[in-house]
Structures are given as structure tokens and as C-alpha cells.
Amino acid sequence: MTAFSIIGKSVKRNDLIDKVTGSAKYVADMQFPGLLYGKTLRSNVAHARILRIDASRALALPGVKAVLTHSDVPRVLHAGSPHPRSASLSCDQYILDDKVRFWGESVAVVAATSEEIAEEALGLIQVEYELLPAVFTxxxxxxxxxxLVHDLGPGGNQVLDPVTCQRGDVEKGFQEADLILEGDYEGGRPVPAYMExxxxxxxxxxxxxxxxWISTQTSFMVRGIMAEVLGLPLNKVRVLxxxxxxxxxxxxxxxxTEFLCALLARKTGRPVRMEFTREETFLGGRTRHPARIWLKQGFKKDGTITARQARIVYTSGAYGSHGPGVTNVGTTALASLYRCENIHVVGSCVYTNTPIAGAFRGFGVVQAYYALDIQMDEAAVALGMDPAELKLRNAVREGDVAPSGHPLIGHGLEDCIRRGKEEVGWEALRSRERDEHGPVRRGWxxxxxxxxxxxxxxxxxxxxAIVKMNEDGTVVLFTGTAGLGxxxxTVQxxxxxxxxxVTFESVSVVHGDTDAVPWDIGAFASHTTYMGGRVAQMAAAEVKAQLVARAALQQAVDPSQIEVRDGVVxxxxxxxxxSVREVMMPKRGIPAPQFVGSATYHPTKSYSFAAHFVEVAVDIETGAVKVLQVVPVHEVGKVIHPVAAAGQIEGGIQQGIGHTLYEDFQIDLKTGRSLNPNFVDYKMPLFMDMPTIRTVLLETAPDPGGPWGAKGIGEDPIVAIGPAIANAIYDAIGVRFHHYPIKPxxxxxxxxxREGGAQ
Amino acid sequence: MKSFDYFEPHSLEEAVGLQQQGQGRGCWLAGGTDLLVQMKEHVRQPGLVINLKKIRGLDDFHFDSVTGLRLGALVTAREVETSPLAHQHYAGLARACTDFASIQVRNRATVVGNICRASPSADTLPPLLADDASLCIHGPRGTRTVALEGFCTAPGRTILAPDEIVTHVLVPAPAPGTAKVYLKHGRREQMELATVGVAVSLTMSRGRCSRLGIVLGAVAPTPLRVPTAEALLLDEEPTRDRVHAAAAAAAQACQPISDVRASAGYRRQMVEVLTRRALVQALEVLR
Structure with missing residues (x-):
């Protein structure tokens, strides 16, 4: 294609007016006649067997319509994240169990005519526990x-058997090394803290x-597991x-809550809403996996990496959730990013009596690359090299084996590093004179x-995807992709x-109704453009072929002679x-045709790349670190909507700054109690804390698996910003941190x- | 939230009468930014809520170069923050009102409310204490004026009886040669509770420090004035060494706790750094 009409342009988002006028309806906004309010009683112990639950006083409270405990609900063992096609799942959850495995786990639910009554009823339920010894680390x-947190699984509190990723011979690699670095790295427990x-x-x-009606990324998975657990056919469960x-x-x-809400609604014969409080999003939500990483690498004098050995241990919390996936992705990630022929990496995931870790932007890779990228920086210092030069020399490239086992396409990472160096004037920064006056030190x-x-x-x-064209030439896309915001x-x-x-305005999108749209695996893994966009393109191509054939017939030319652009044939x-409209119009009493295109796409994998250049200021008297500016360079294959892409990057940076410098969901290591499940004591950076961000988007390594080469952007920015900040802190004050969050x-x-040591 | 009775009295007498009828189970509502959150979170469950907004005269915002500043119970943090007078004469208080919560909250939250909440980390208390502020209190036995120092007795506790209302806060007019600074230590620019707050109100006359208030926030059960630190500078030339010694004395005097926000040791170190910086800044203003 020569030039694009719509791709690469920041068109007005199709949900914009709804959102800025406040007319967009979220689940909690929806009113239902006779609605009941469901609330959850959560455990105040971390590990216990439930001996007895007495709900009689709660049931006697006027306005209370139902109470459910573990003895009232189907006992079906299921996976917390029941991906139907996942290679590894941990099937370890019941709707309610006669055991609690973390402080804050659901014990009983109440449905009442008001939230206040439901809450009051929770206080009237008496639970007798037999305390069990617990493990928090x-x-x-x-x-x-x-x-043991669970009797299931491989035992020894392992969520899955350790994952090993191996190639070459690490012992030989270390023997060939001129420099060997070894270190322990640690990632904390941030939470996603979504607005809704x-x-x-x-x-x-x-x-x-x-x-x-639900706020979920995976409506078809919700439909599937609810149908299975409740014993219903799929056409009797509609998820919106x-x-x-x-x-x-x-x-x-x-x-x-999804199962419990359905069961409360069935028991009472009325609609029931269950909405988490902010505190519940901490207790009953999902965190990032805390991780410990031991990493050892060997280097030649010229910076070549001769061997990489690592052990990474993720903390899953009380249930497996995405533990297996995170362990696989994070472990195999350590075999890539920087080239190395001799690799031996072992990853594991461990149950503890703490809140559940789950899928979270960056999916195990945030932790892994925090360690790997910081150690590269350390190696550069030890070798007397420029870290950018060392990373460039070792950057993975065309043909290298990716974590997925595929050969990589293009030179995305090298392109990002080179472009970023130019953007910030890296050479000049490296040789700049340092200002040692006053308490503030700056670093890149x-x-x-x-x-x-x-x-x-x-x-x-x-x-x-299904695409249909209406008789006036407008188009409707039916997609299963959820819109997280x-x-x-808009992109699809x-x-x-x-x-x-056709024009952007002539395409509307139907989504979010499992009875109406085609099956979708869910909106995650940075694939909504790569997979959802590509399959929408394939379905659209089918409609286009039908349109071209009809136009060719009308014009009495070969279809190859027909061109369609901006609604004109x-x-x-x-x-x-x-116009497309004229081509489609009914003719002489014959109705317009119904053009429908549908497509199914099984993608493999593509990789996006990024290099973040960051400047920080460190106050050496208070320890406060402020991120002053970020120049994120991202290689994404093809940019569909520049503003939306930049928005993903800026948001990822904000969340990543939070992870690296602020956010820490703390658990009392004696009782398992959550210490800061609220926004007063769990701090995230806000708009006023944000640095200047100058985003650069590159299209130098397009992937044929995505629409016009487009790859993902959702997760990438949160991965690069962390080590960039830690490395900038080192540059500013010469102190190396191996963990996050790095607190003042x-x-x-x-x-x-260090001062003490120097004296 | 539990149900409650709600009233909008038009006079102080009516308000106090309502509180007495309610046997002290009532809560005063001015900005409501603390009360409503606490009610929603079941921290407080008042039987009645008495809104003070209809009472005349409680929105006073008056400055006189002799008598000083008079702020009514309904004056919001945002009004102080955006007042050129406040910035000119009460820079510490103006800063505290700027660093406080968010603009949305500051548009509602009142200075007097912040005082009466008696939070150890309240932003407005240290600068007001450093300035020797006092409070007008109306109750069944009439009106009295008390010094702000001693008003807060413990976290969330004051000497105020349930049927009393703080109607005004009074802050003396600054003497010529006075500089005021408030420094807040937190992780964020806004929407932050102080890990440490330090207020300094310093008057210089003929090269010596003739009046000094140093008050620490968030490092004791109530905001803490530190006479031991002040004494090192009073009637003295504020040399670098004396400023450092005063900062060290402030760190010595504070009684911080460890919590999820910071450890006691770190808070103590920050008291020293912030006290020194606040004193240096105040002296720079006067140079």
C-alpha cells in the first residue's frame, strides 16, 4: 500500500464522547428494579480451618435476603484464571472452601436490600476457626x-514443577569469562490499582x-467457567x-464473587450486585508476583556475554492464579534480551499464606529484566564500558532465538538504543561535568x-471477528476484544x-456481549492490536472482496481494476x-446485498522492543528520588493510533515509576494481615509527580503476524522504566540498588x- | 453509613442547643472532608450531624496589621492558599494550605476543621503553633479564647467539649523582620500525608533572633513545639553552627513512631534536615 488514509492518524476515539460527558455506563452505574447488594465476609486470620459458621443473627436482620457459606455452594475445584487453552494451569480454588489460606479470603457472602444492611449483616456472622501454622515468605x-498451603500440586508449596531453560554449556562459558558478576535481586509487591x-x-x-454484567478482560472465560461450575450450557450464560x-x-x-453473585441471585430470585471496596481490591484482588532472582553472568573484556545462570522464585500467594504462566514467561525471558549462547535458568513459583498474585502488565518479565538490565549496567561499570554500548553490542537481533522459540525479526532493540542515544545526546551526557554543590545529584x-x-x-x-457492511456502505465490526480503556x-x-x-466514522464496533460477538480469548498479553486487529483486518478483507466484486460487475471491469479508498470506489x-454507498444501494426493487466477512486467526508471537533513557535527581540528605525526564523509544512495527500508543507508554511509565520508587503492598510477617490496603498508605505517583516524557515510536521491525506489521505496546513500557531508574540512581550517587521499590x-x-565505610 | 439526623442551625446558640439535646452525640460539619470519610468507613457514627454553614460570621477572613489574622470556622484551605495577604504575612500557613490534600479537597476542607481533627500530621497546625495562634471557642457558657498550644491532647483528641465550637482562629500580626517557612516531607507532590512537617516562624532584630517558633508535625502524638531548639538561637546571631545545633536539638526532642510510611529513625533524621533547611530558608528570606 502506498499511503494510509486512517492508519497512523490519531482519530477521535469512538468512546470519547461517552467518557468525557459521563454518559458511559459502568457496571456499578446500572440500575435494576429489585436490586440486592452482595457483600463478602473476609477472614481475619491467614491460615485456618473453619470449624463452624453461625449466620443465624445475620439472616434475622431485616433486609437480609440470603447468606451463603462454603456448605451452601457447589464444591467444584477450578482454576482462578481458567484459560481454556493454557498449557499450564493451577486448579486449586473452590467457590468457598472450609479452609482459609490468606488474611482477607472470602468466607461468606450476604445479599441484602441495601449496602449498609449487607455490611451490618457481615458483622453478625460468627466464624469459629482452628488456626493453622502459616507461611508468609x-x-x-x-x-x-x-x-502446606495446598495438598495439591507437586508438593513442598510449589505451584508447579520448576521451569528450566537451558542451552549451551554455562560451566564452559564461565571458564571463558574475563569477568563474572553475581547478584541477588528482589521485586516487591505492587498492585494494579485499576480505577474501577x-x-x-x-x-x-x-x-x-x-x-x-461484569468488568472483565475475559468475558468468554467468565462464561465458560461459570457455565461449567453452575452446570449450564453456554447459551444460558450471557456475559456483558x-x-x-x-x-x-x-x-x-x-x-x-462472580459465582457467589450468581448463586445469591438464584437463591433470592432477584438481581444482585457485588462491588469490591477499594480495600477489597487489595485483599481479594491480584498483585504482581514478588520475586527473588539470583543472577550470574560471565563477560569477555570486550563485553561479550559468555554465560548466564539464574534462579528466579516467584511468590504466588495463597493460590496459583497465573503463577505457572508468569514463571514460564519470566524464566524464558532471561534467556533473551541480551545475546548469550550458554544459558541455564530455573524458575519456580511458591505458595504462601498471602494475598494472591496474578497476571499484571509485564507478566513476570518486569522482575526478570529488572535484574538482567541492572546487572548489564554493573558489568559496563566493571568493564569500563559505556552501558549503552555494552547493551547495544549484546542486543538480540534478527534470527536470534526468542523466548517463544521463534527466530526474532529485525533489529528493533538496537534501533531503540541508537535512536535514544541520539535523542538525549548520550555521548555528551556521559562526559558532562557533575554538579556536586548542594544536596541534589542528577543521573542518567x-x-x-x-x-x-x-x-x-x-x-x-x-x-x-465478524464484519458486515450495511446497505448504505457503513460497516459494523463484531469483536470479542474487551476494551479496558x-x-x-478505536484501533480495530x-x-x-x-x-x-471507507472512512473511520463509517465503522462502528459491537463488543462485550457473549451472545452477539464471536468467541475471544480475552484482552491481555499486549495482543489486542496484534491479534484482535489482525483478525478484524482479515474479516474486513472478506467484505472488501465482496464489495469489489459487486463494483466490478456494475462497472463491467475486472475486479483488479477496482480501487476503494475513503468511501469512494x-x-x-x-x-x-x-461512492461505496451507491455500489451497495438496492437496485430496481432488489434489496441491497448483505456482505458479511468472518475470520479466525491463530497468531504465534512477535516481540516489541524499547529503550528508556531516564534522568533522575537524588536528594542526598533525604534520599528522595525524583524522575525528571524520560525519553522512551519503542519499536512497535507499525503505529496505528499515535496518541493511543503514546498514552500506553506514558501510563506504563507512571505505573513503572510507582513500582520502582513508591508502591509496596505490605503484609505483616507475623499475622499475614495486610498493612496498607488503601490509597492513603499505598502510594502511587500522581500527575503532579510525573516527569516530562518525550516518546519516540519506531516502525523498523514490522512483524507479518500483525496488521501492516503492527505489534503490541501495552506491557512494554512498564518493563523498561524500572531498571532505567535504578541505573540512573547509580549514575547520580554511585549506589547500586537491586530491589524495588527503592524508598528514600x-x-x-x-x-x-557508604560514608561510614569511607571513614 | 448509619442513618443520622441532620440540622442546619442559623446561630451558634441554636447549634449548641442541638448538640445538648443530642447529648453530645452530634458532629459538627464544616468542610466534611474528614467527617464523611470517617462515617463511610465506620470510624465515627454520629447520631446527628450539625452543619455550621448557615451560621453568619463563620466565614470571616480578616487581616489587620495590628490585631493580626482572624479566620472563621468556614474558611477553606483553598481560600488561604489563594490569598495574597496570607502569602505575605503567614507564608508558613499559606504553604501548609497549598501542600494539603488536593485542590478539590482544599476547596471544601477548612483550616479550623484541620485544627480540630488534631491529626499528628495535620499540615496547618505546625505553622499556626509557630505563630502563637489562639482559638475562639463558643459553648453553653459563652465564649472563651485559648492558646492553640495545648489544644490538641492526643491523636484525634482536643480539650474541646462536645457542645463547644471553635468559631475562629486568631494569629498575631507578624513583627517587622519576620519570615515563615513550612516544609513537608512526603513521597508525592499532592494528596500526601506528611511523614514529617516542620514550621519555622523567625523574627530578626538587629542581627539577632528576637522571636522564634519551631514546630514539628507527624513526629509525636500532637504537633510538637521544640523550645530546646529555639533556645539555641534566641537572642543569638543565627550562625551556621547554631542553626545546625538547633536542627540537631529538634531531632533530639521529637518522639516519632515507625509505621508503613517511614521508620522512626528516618523521621528523626528528616526532622534534622528539614529544620535546618527551614531555618536557612527563613534567614534567606530576611537577607
Missing amino acids: VEEALRPGAP PNVCTCQWDPTGGLTV VDHMGGGFGAKQDLFQ GLGCEMHGSSAYPGIKEQGN TGTH AQIVAEEIG SVKGTDRSV EQVLAALQE
Whole structure:
């Protein structure tokens, strides 16, 4: 194609007016006659067997319509994130169990005529526990004879058997090394903190059909598992998702409330809504997996990496959720990013009596590349090299084996590093004079990453789309892709419009109704453009072929002579043109044709790349770190909507700054109690804390698996920013941190320790 | 939230009468930014809520170069933040009102409300204490004026009886040669509770420090004035060494706790850094 009409343009998002006028309806906004409010009683112990639950006083409270405990609900063992095509799942959850495995786990639910009554009723339920010894850290969980969180699985509190990724000979590699670096790295426990707390409303119809209004990334998975657990055929479970206030991966799971809400609605014969409080999004939501990484690498004097050995241990919390997927993706990621022939990496995932870790933007790779990229920076210092030069020299490239087992396409990472160096004037920065006056020290750092668009090979993905053209030439796309707020429906409409040759405004999108749209695996793994966009393009191409055939017949020319662009059909090499509308119109009493295109797509994998260049200021008297500016360079194959792409990057940077410097969901290591499940004490950076961001988007390594070469962008930015900040802090004050979040107090202590050592 | 009775009295007498009828189970509502959150989170469950907004005269915002500043119970943090007078004469208070919560909250939250909430980390208390502010209190036995120092007795507790209302806060007019600074330590620019707050109100006359208030927030059960630190500078030339010694004395005097926001040790170190910086800034203003 010579030039694009719509691709690459920041068209007005199709959900914009709804959102800025406040007319967009979220699940909690929807009113239902006779609605009941469901609330969850959560455990105040971390590990216990439930001996007895007495709900009689709660049931006697006027306005209370139902109470459910573990003895009232089907006992079906299921996976918290029941991906139907996942290679590895941990099937370890019941709707309600007679055991609790973390402080804050659901014990009982109440449905009442008001939220206040439901809440009051929770206080009237008496639970008698038999306390069990608990494990809160990986060390405790892996100790011989440690109490077991689950009787299932491989045992020893392992969520899955360790994952090994191996090639070459690491021993030989280390023997050839001139420099060997070894270090322990640690990632904390940030939470996704989406704006819209988890919510669902359930209603049964008289024929036994269940409708679920819900904020989820995976409506078809919700339909599938609810049908299975409740014993219903799929056509009796309708799941509706309209607008969503974010998910960041965590809303791929089910949170037990979905089943309980449906069961409360069935028991009471009324619609029931269950909405998490903010505190519940911490307790009953999903966190990133805390991780410990031991990493050892060997280097030649010229910077060549001779061997890489690592052990990575993820903390899953009380249930497996995405533990297996995160362990696989994070472990195999350590075999890439920087080239190395001799690799031996072992990853594992461990149950503890703490809140559940799940899928979260960056999916195990945030932790892995934080360690790897920081150690590259350390190696550069030890070798007397420029870190950017060392990373460039070792950057993975065309033909190298990716974590997925595929050969990589293009030179995306090298392109990002080179372009970023130019943008910030890296050479000059490296040799700049340092200002040592006053308490503030400035530093620059570089962090790199790559991330797959799609969950392949862990999940054999599938995207589906249906496109139909109306008799006036307008177009409707039916997609299963959920809109988390990223603008994916806008992007898909752009793709359909471009492919057919109609205007962006003439394409509308139907989504979020499992009875109406084709099956979809869910919106995650940075694949809504790569997979959802590509399959929409394929379905659109089918409609276009039908349109071209009809136009060719009308114009009495060969279809190859027909061109469609911006809603106009023209015959090549002539001045003959008609509108798409005219081509479609009914003729002489014969109705217009119904053009429908449908497509199924099984993507494999592509990788996007990024290099983040970051400047920080460190106050050496308070330890406070401020990110002053970020120049993120991302290679994404093809940019569909520049503003939406930049928005993903800016949001990822904000979340990543939070992870690296602020956010820390703390658990009391004596009781398992959550210490800061609220936004007063769980701090995220806000707009006023944000640095200047100058985003650069590159299209130098397009992937044939995506629409016009487009790859994912959703997860990438949160991966690169962390090590970039840590490396910039080192550049500013010469202190190396191996963990996140890096708190002011720790910066100050490290500086004072160094002073003490110097004296 | 539990149900409650709601009233909008038009006079202080009526308000106090309502509170007495309710046997002290009522809560005063001015900005409501603390009360409503606490009610929603079941921290407080008042039987009645008495809105003070209809009472005349409580929105006073008056400055006189002799008598000083008089702020009514309904004056919001945002009004102080955007007042050139406040910036000119009460820079510490104006800064505290700017660093406080968010613009949305500051448009509702009142300075007097912030005082009466008696939070150890309240932003407005240290600068007001450093300025020797006092409070007008109306109750069944009439009106009295008390010093702000001693008003807060413990976190969330004051000497105020349930049927009393703080109607005004009074802050003396600054003497010539006075500079005021408030420094807040937190992780964020806005929407932040102070990990440490330090207010300094310093008057210089003939090269010596003739009046000094140093008050620490968030490092004791109530905001803490530190006379031991002040004494090192009073009637003295504020040399670098004396400023450092005063900062060290402030760190010595504070009684911080460890919590999820920061450890006691770190808070103590920050008291020293912030006290020194606040004193240096105040002296720079006067140079």
C-alpha cells in the first residue's frame, strides 16, 4: 500500500464522547428494579480451618435476603484464571472452601436490600476457626517440613514443577569469562490499582438463563467457567462487558464473587450486585508476583556475554492464579534480551499464606529484566564500558532465538538504543561535568526490554471477528476484544476502515456481549492490536472482496481494476468513480446485498522492543528520588493510533515509576494481615509527580503476524522504566540498588553506610 | 453509613442547643472532608450531624496589621492558599494550605476543621503553633479564647467539649523582620500525608533572633513545639553552627513512631534536615 488514509492518524476515539460527558455506563452505574447488594465476609486470620459458621443473627436482620457459606455452594475445584487453552494451569480454588489460606479470603457472602444492611449483616456472622501454622515468605514456605498451603500440586508449596531453560554449556562459558558478576535481586509487591473496583451484577431469567454484567478482560472465560461450575450450557450464560475502568491483566481472573453473585441471585430470585471496596481490591484482588532472582553472568573484556545462570522464585500467594504462566514467561525471558549462547535458568513459583498474585502488565518479565538490565549496567561499570554500548553490542537481533522459540525479526532493540542515544545526546551526557554543590545529584540511566505480543506458546491463542457492511456502505465490526480503556475498539475500527477503504466514522464496533460477538480469548498479553486487529483486518478483507466484486460487475471491469479508498470506489486509469454507498444501494426493487466477512486467526508471537533513557535527581540528605525526564523509544512495527500508543507508554511509565520508587503492598510477617490496603498508605505517583516524557515510536521491525506489521505496546513500557531508574540512581550517587521499590529511607541509609565505610 | 439526623442551625446558640439535646452525640460539619470519610468507613457514627454553614460570621477572613489574622470556622484551605495577604504575612500557613490534600479537597476542607481533627500530621497546625495562634471557642457558657498550644491532647483528641465550637482562629500580626517557612516531607507532590512537617516562624532584630517558633508535625502524638531548639538561637546571631545545633536539638526532642510510611529513625533524621533547611530558608528570606 502506498499511503494510509486512517492508519497512523490519531482519530477521535469512538468512546470519547461517552467518557468525557459521563454518559458511559459502568457496571456499578446500572440500575435494576429489585436490586440486592452482595457483600463478602473476609477472614481475619491467614491460615485456618473453619470449624463452624453461625449466620443465624445475620439472616434475622431485616433486609437480609440470603447468606451463603462454603456448605451452601457447589464444591467444584477450578482454576482462578481458567484459560481454556493454557498449557499450564493451577486448579486449586473452590467457590468457598472450609479452609482459609490468606488474611482477607472470602468466607461468606450476604445479599441484602441495601449496602449498609449487607455490611451490618457481615458483622453478625460468627466464624469459629482452628488456626493453622502459616507461611508468609518464600523462605518459610520452602523450609523442610513447612506447613502446606495446598495438598495439591507437586508438593513442598510449589505451584508447579520448576521451569528450566537451558542451552549451551554455562560451566564452559564461565571458564571463558574475563569477568563474572553475581547478584541477588528482589521485586516487591505492587498492585494494579485499576480505577474501577471489581464489580458484577447477576440476574436469572425465568427460563433459567443467567446474565452477568461484569468488568472483565475475559468475558468468554467468565462464561465458560461459570457455565461449567453452575452446570449450564453456554447459551444460558450471557456475559456483558461495556466500559471498563482498567484491568492491567488482573481482571483476567475470576474473584469468586462472580459465582457467589450468581448463586445469591438464584437463591433470592432477584438481581444482585457485588462491588469490591477499594480495600477489597487489595485483599481479594491480584498483585504482581514478588520475586527473588539470583543472577550470574560471565563477560569477555570486550563485553561479550559468555554465560548466564539464574534462579528466579516467584511468590504466588495463597493460590496459583497465573503463577505457572508468569514463571514460564519470566524464566524464558532471561534467556533473551541480551545475546548469550550458554544459558541455564530455573524458575519456580511458591505458595504462601498471602494475598494472591496474578497476571499484571509485564507478566513476570518486569522482575526478570529488572535484574538482567541492572546487572548489564554493573558489568559496563566493571568493564569500563559505556552501558549503552555494552547493551547495544549484546542486543538480540534478527534470527536470534526468542523466548517463544521463534527466530526474532529485525533489529528493533538496537534501533531503540541508537535512536535514544541520539535523542538525549548520550555521548555528551556521559562526559558532562557533575554538579556536586548542594544536596541534589542528577543521573542518567538506560533500561531496555522486549515483550511478546500474545501469550503464545503458553496459550495457543485464537482471535475471531465478524464484519458486515450495511446497505448504505457503513460497516459494523463484531469483536470479542474487551476494551479496558486502552482504545482498542478505536484501533480495530481504524484497521477495518483502512482495509475496506471507507472512512473511520463509517465503522462502528459491537463488543462485550457473549451472545452477539464471536468467541475471544480475552484482552491481555499486549495482543489486542496484534491479534484482535489482525483478525478484524482479515474479516474486513472478506467484505472488501465482496464489495469489489459487486463494483466490478456494475462497472463491467475486472475486479483488479477496482480501487476503494475513503468511501469512494474508482476504476483504475479512468475518471470513473462512485461512492461505496451507491455500489451497495438496492437496485430496481432488489434489496441491497448483505456482505458479511468472518475470520479466525491463530497468531504465534512477535516481540516489541524499547529503550528508556531516564534522568533522575537524588536528594542526598533525604534520599528522595525524583524522575525528571524520560525519553522512551519503542519499536512497535507499525503505529496505528499515535496518541493511543503514546498514552500506553506514558501510563506504563507512571505505573513503572510507582513500582520502582513508591508502591509496596505490605503484609505483616507475623499475622499475614495486610498493612496498607488503601490509597492513603499505598502510594502511587500522581500527575503532579510525573516527569516530562518525550516518546519516540519506531516502525523498523514490522512483524507479518500483525496488521501492516503492527505489534503490541501495552506491557512494554512498564518493563523498561524500572531498571532505567535504578541505573540512573547509580549514575547520580554511585549506589547500586537491586530491589524495588527503592524508598528514600533506603537511599539515605545506603549513602550513610557508604560514608561510614569511607571513614 | 448509619442513618443520622441532620440540622442546619442559623446561630451558634441554636447549634449548641442541638448538640445538648443530642447529648453530645452530634458532629459538627464544616468542610466534611474528614467527617464523611470517617462515617463511610465506620470510624465515627454520629447520631446527628450539625452543619455550621448557615451560621453568619463563620466565614470571616480578616487581616489587620495590628490585631493580626482572624479566620472563621468556614474558611477553606483553598481560600488561604489563594490569598495574597496570607502569602505575605503567614507564608508558613499559606504553604501548609497549598501542600494539603488536593485542590478539590482544599476547596471544601477548612483550616479550623484541620485544627480540630488534631491529626499528628495535620499540615496547618505546625505553622499556626509557630505563630502563637489562639482559638475562639463558643459553648453553653459563652465564649472563651485559648492558646492553640495545648489544644490538641492526643491523636484525634482536643480539650474541646462536645457542645463547644471553635468559631475562629486568631494569629498575631507578624513583627517587622519576620519570615515563615513550612516544609513537608512526603513521597508525592499532592494528596500526601506528611511523614514529617516542620514550621519555622523567625523574627530578626538587629542581627539577632528576637522571636522564634519551631514546630514539628507527624513526629509525636500532637504537633510538637521544640523550645530546646529555639533556645539555641534566641537572642543569638543565627550562625551556621547554631542553626545546625538547633536542627540537631529538634531531632533530639521529637518522639516519632515507625509505621508503613517511614521508620522512626528516618523521621528523626528528616526532622534534622528539614529544620535546618527551614531555618536557612527563613534567614534567606530576611537577607
